[in-house]
Amino acid sequence: MNNLRDIFQRYEAAVFFDTETTGLDAKSCRVIELAAIRIEKAADGSLIETDRADMFIKLPEGEKIPDKIVELTGITDERLAAEGIPEGNAAAAFAKMIYSTGGTLLVAHNAQFDLLFVREMLGRLTNFSINGAGISRCDYLDSLTVYKDRRAYPHKLANAIAAYKLEDKVKNSHRAIDDVEALLEVCKAMDNERADLLSYVNVFGYNPKYGVTGDRLPRVTYWPQHFNDYMQSPRYTLPARVKRRR
Incomplete structure (x- = not known):
């Protein structure tokens, strides 16, 4: 793993993650699958995977997965009953x-969505003590914001996989662990294309037509980001525009 080295000059770990949920509203819906891969720098300077998780999560008693979500993800109530673990676990x-003394970077595609859901899930966690257990001490990287400065619409993870010719290495299946593996490869490809990922930390673009979805996260600067038909030069990327306006 030769890319992403600049990230580990600032952070002890980067955790790439994805969720599958019962809907779009983090306040009223629940996470039914959470997958993550933790990357750290080894003593010899190489980057290694030190942990991974792929967890199905049971719903509260009486709640069912909507039919549209079953169709999209392939996750059924029967599967959650057989393979799911309690949300607290x-x-x-x-x-x-995600905890580390040297700082953690959380990475997701459309990170605003996934972060709001895991924040709600962690907020319901009880009888568990660990310093910095929540996401508030982490920094965030939204690969969707980066990709919008690199390529024309559409900007789904599947489009990034195709743009960077990663179809033979990963798949976009709407299964969380597959999407995390794809996200990691996409970020490596973007970093290899232009090593400016650190400039996007805690900067989230949003469609000005619709505004920011859900609560604004305290550590994040939100900025209207229009679609482009070409790769933006470093002078005109979203982080550069934010810096000039500050």
Whole structure:
């Protein structure tokens, strides 16, 4: 793993993660699958995977997965009953995974969505003590924001996989662990294309037509980001525009 080295000059770990949920509203819906891969720098300077998780999460008693979500993800109520773990167990495992004394960078595609859901899940965690158990002490990288400065619409993870010719290495299946593996490869490809990922830390672009979805996260600068038909030069990327306006 030769890319992403600049990230580990600032952070002890980077955790690439993805969720599958019962809907779009983090306040009223739940995470039913959470997957993550933790990357750290080894003593010899190489980057290695030190942990991974792929957890199905049971819903509260009486709640069912909507039919549209079953169709999209392939996750059924029967599968959750057979393979799922209690939400508190999943939250505790993820909290341990993202904790580090040297700083953690959380990476997701459309990170605003996934971060709001894991924040709600961790907020319900009880009887568990660990310093910095939540996401508030982490920094965030939204690969969707980066990709919008690199390529024309559409900007789904599947489009990034195709743009960087990664179809033979990864797949976009709407299964969380597959999407995390794809996200990691996409970020490596973007870093290899132009090593400016650190400039996007805690900067989230949003469609000005619709505004920011959900609560604004405290550590994040939100900025209207229009679609482009070409790769933006470093002078005109979203982080550069934010810096000039500050």
